[in-house]
Amino acid sequence: MASTTPVFGHEMRKHFLLAPEYTPLNHGSYGTVPRVVMDAERRYEEECESKPDMWFRSTYRLNLLEVMDRVAQYVNAPKTLGSVVVVENATAAINSVFRGIQFHEGERILHFSVAYPMVKNVIRYVKEREGAVPVEVPVRPPIANDDQVVDAVRTALAEIPAGKLRLAAYDHISSVPALLMPVKKLVTLTRQMHPEALIILDGSHAPGNINIDIADLDPDFYLGNGNKWLFTTKGAAFLYVKKAAQHLIVPQVVSLEFRDVPLPGHAEAVHAAHTTAQAQSLLPVDVPAFEGNFMYIGTKDYCPYITFRDALAFRESVGGDQAIKRYIQELMWQAGQEVARIWHTEVLNPRNMACSMLNVRLPTDDEQVAKDAQLRLYNEHGVFMMVYSWEGHQWTRLSAQVYLELSDFTQAAQHFLAIVKEEEAKRTAAH
């Protein structure tokens, strides 16, 4: 429980390492870590270096087991359903799932047109070699409500022959543009129309941004980043895998402790590799193969993994997880409307597809003007605003965060507009 009344806004900057002259309106790309969480990571690193054998064989593993339980609770993923393991980032989680599943010739992989480019690369590079066929669900403006997305998915699912959909990949929150997707409805619809399909939800942007309830959503796989919205250090993400699908999934790196995960309903075989894993570690408990495979992937810095615990503690110390989410979601909605009003443009997201990121159309459709204005906004006003081209227009994806206030967005919007007008006038004069 929170011990103090939350004070969000500029007052919160003291908790972060942000340069005083810098205003980030794009927290969603990389996040930034609170000082106390960074300090915790350094403490773990010192502990590791002070007793390396104990750290790798025992201390790290015991800490990680606690963290896995803590994250599982946070996303409501009871052990009876499946397991939560910690990985480096969303890219590692996606690779583990997509590359673990073996596709047969002609099997379909469904994904949104707005899926993160890395996901499309994994499908193109790895899966098309196995003969898998990507099916893209178009997501295009204007977006009136989330039923529009459900209808587009329904149409795509109806065109896939029975028994041919192997994997459906839905973003919980897409990246560019940022859209909160109706994933509960999509999981239900997919299970009705293609009961054999596996379902992965890409929640890279979800932890710390919106509530996640894995038991309720019931996907086969769910992944989320710690460093974006939850405030872990960089190099901490989680992957949930339902029990029945665990035998399919391998970590991106197969280590000396690797063991086969038994098929559902089968006991774990004790063989040489299993004994190696036990000999390496000093774990007082026998970790199941699935969790064990992700726990140790060679000698590296595992300290970021442990900072899930410190990030969650930080959130409680400044007012609580729910209070933070309320503040950033409300700020984002209000700021999005204000920015669109200043620019005489519009917010892309309908209310029920909004979260702590929103897309607003820029006051120019000229890509070069948008890019020049982005750079000048940073150089002249210290504001980073992400801009992108999409469907014939220029857009920004804005992120709210606890260290921001409405004035950060409105001032940035006014500066940006003035720069755009100057850049356009310069170009008109040159012609």
Ligand SMILES: Cc1ncc(COP(=O)(O)O)c(C=O)c1O
């Ligand atoms: C929807 C989505 N998936 C995956 C990723 C990849 O995340 P990471 O760079 O942490 O691997 C991102 C990154 O922004 C994303 O937005």
